[in-house]
Amino acid sequence: MSEEKIEYEIGSGNVFKDLGFPNPEEELMKVRFASIIYDIITKRGYSKMEAAKILGISKTELTTLMKGRLTDCSLNHLLSFLGKLDHDIEIVIHKRPPNTPSAGLRISTSVS
Numbered sequence: 355m356s357e358e359k360i361e362y363e364i365g366s367g368n369v370f371k372d373l374g375f376p377n378p379e380e381e382l383m384k385v386r387f388a389s390i391i392y393d394i395i396t397k398r399g400y401s402k403m404e405a406a407k408i409l410g411i412s413k414t415e416l417t418t419l420m421k422g423r424l425t426d427c428s429l430n431h432l433l434s435f436l437g438k439l440d441h442d443i444e445i446v447i448h449k450r451p452p453n454t455p456s457a458g459l460r461i462s463t464s465v466s
Contacts, residue, residue: 384424386461387432
């Protein structure tokens with residue numbers, strides 16, 4: 355069996371940056387928040403109708419959100435949805451230690 359050399363490139367950790375999206379950090383935040391919203395809705399066992407009513411959106415808009423199609427969804431909308439799902443949002447900003455690579459965005463959650 356011959357060994358075939360496969361070329362590859364190590365990603366940045368942000369697929370949106372790697373694909374050349376105009377605002378990759380924002381896109382990554384939107385995906386992470388949408389994922390948290392999805393987890394909350396799923397863990398609570400809400401029907402699509404119940405979840406849509408809680409979030410104040412249509413069932414179609416909820417389906418789009420749950421599928422990760424976030425083109426028409428702003429960060430503000432996603433943050434307001436978390437509030438409507440009874441979750442507080444805390445943003446902590448701190449100075450990066452010298453001589454360390456940029457960490458970018460970190461999101462932690464305790465979904466229930």
